[in-house]
Amino acid sequence: MTHSPVLFQEVMDALQPRAGGRYLDVTAGGGGHAVGVLERSGPDGRLMGTDADPQAVERVTERLRPFGGRAVVARGWIDDAAAMATTAGMTPLDGILADLGLSSYQLAEAERGFAFMREGPLDMRFSAGEGHEPTAAPLVNRAELDELVGWLRAYGEIENPRRVAEAILGARPITTTTQLRDIVAGVARSGRRQRIHPATLVFQALRIVVNDELGRLQRALPDLIAALAPGGRLAVITFHSLEDRMVKVAFREAAIERTAIPGFGSDQVEQAAAVTLVTHKPIEPTEAEIEANPRARSAHLRVVEKR
Numbered sequence: 364m365t366h367s368p369v370l371f372q373e374v375m376d377a378l379q380p381r382a383g384g385r386y387l388d389v390t391a392g393g394g395g396h397a398v399g400v401l402e403r404s405g406p407d408g409r410l411m412g413t414d415a416d417p418q419a420v421e422r423v424t425e426r427l428r429p430f431g432g433r434a435v436v437a438r439g440w441i442d443d444a445a446a447m448a449t450t451a452g453m454t455p456l457d458g459i460l461a462d463l464g465l466s467s468y469q470l471a472e473a474e475r476g477f478a479f480m481r482e483g484p485l486d487m488r489f490s491a492g493e494g495h496e497p498t499a500a501p502l503v504n505r506a507e508l509d510e511l512v513g514w515l516r517a518y519g520e521i522e523n524p525r526r527v528a529e530a531i532l533g534a535r536p537i538t539t540t541t542q543l544r545d546i547v548a549g550v551a552r553s554g555r556r557q558r559i560h561p562a563t564l565v566f567q568a569l570r571i572v573v574n575d576e577l578g579r580l581q582r583a584l585p586d587l588i589a590a591l592a593p594g595g596r597l598a599v600i601t602f603h604s605l606e607d608r609m610v611k612v613a614f615r616e617a618a619i620e621r622t623a624i625p626g627f628g629s630d631q632v633e634q635a636a637a638v639t640l641v642t643h644k645p646i647e648p649t650e651a652e653i654e655a656n657p658r659a660r661s662a663h664l665r666v667v668e669k670r
């Protein structure tokens with residue numbers, strides 16, 4: 364089993380890896396995009412790969428070994444990655460990639476608790492074995508009804524969050540992924556025109572909360588933009604509409620040119636935009652890519668270039 368990198372050619376076109384360049388992949392995962400960048404930036408381009416998941420770090424370290432000193436891999440969350448790159452002497456960067464969400468490896472391992480197709484504990488931590496953040500189990504078993512409804516509505520975008528939350532409360536304690544799946548399946552309608560199992564969206568919502576994925580993305584974006592060299596590019600692939608909106612807003616905000624308004628005080632000074640938008644609309648996978656790799660289904664790629 365391997366992880367097929369999503370929007371691979373589109374990411375390479377966006378980052379335009381070149382000899383001597385410095386790159387940062389903040390979601391190294393299975394190393395697919397990272398290998399692409401290193402192959403295209405030979406003989407001396409360098410790449411730092413980071414990931415919250417210690418197993419991903421092990422895997423990518425092994426995969427990037429043939430590139431020797433051109434590649435360095437470390438464990439870290441996306442909101443620490445820019446600082447880690449600075450400490451490693453990698454900034455300013457010519458290209459940064461964030462390819463958010465889950466890897467196929469994480470989905471395949473039952474004990475990680477990400478997949479409802481396999482029986483496992485309700486864990487869902489990207490950083491299992493390292494961090495001290497709670498797993499999904501206390502969220503599922505101790506959250507108040509309204510809290511659960513809020514998560515399911517906002518992060519799962521499911522149609523009947525209260526019904527699902529009530530069913531969860533009524534079935535506690537819930538200890539396994541398959542138990543949670545069956546409770547959800549008993550009450551939920553399938554999401555997005557019946558194309559996906561309703562448990563997909565419930566699991567997605569819990570995973571986002573467990574890993575504070577939106578909070579981390581919000582904090583990371585300004586730091587990643589700041590870590591770019593002039594002409595350097597930041598490419599972000601999201602799989603959730605809230606994440607895509609967050610990236611869109613952060614990129615537009617960074618692309619705004621502020622000009623001085625005479626007579627309106629010293630805070631109204633001229634401020635050049637930090638970036639230009641390379642993509643005005645997100646790049647989405649082709650039908651052929653979705654057919655070959657259904658995980659690509661909801662991917663959105665946005666790119667900015669540092670001025």
Ligand SMILES: C[S@@+](CC[C@H](N)C(=O)[O-])C[C@H]1O[C@@H](n2cnc3c(N)ncnc32)[C@H](O)[C@@H]1O
Nearest residue numbers: 368390392393394395396415416440441462465
């Ligand atoms: C979709 S995979 C990346 C796949 C990779 N681009 C490749 O080609 O193999 C996402 C990876 O990002 C990691 N990840 C997701 N959110 C993260 C975050 N907020 N901080 C750090 N790592 C994160 C996950 O652990 C997972 O390994």
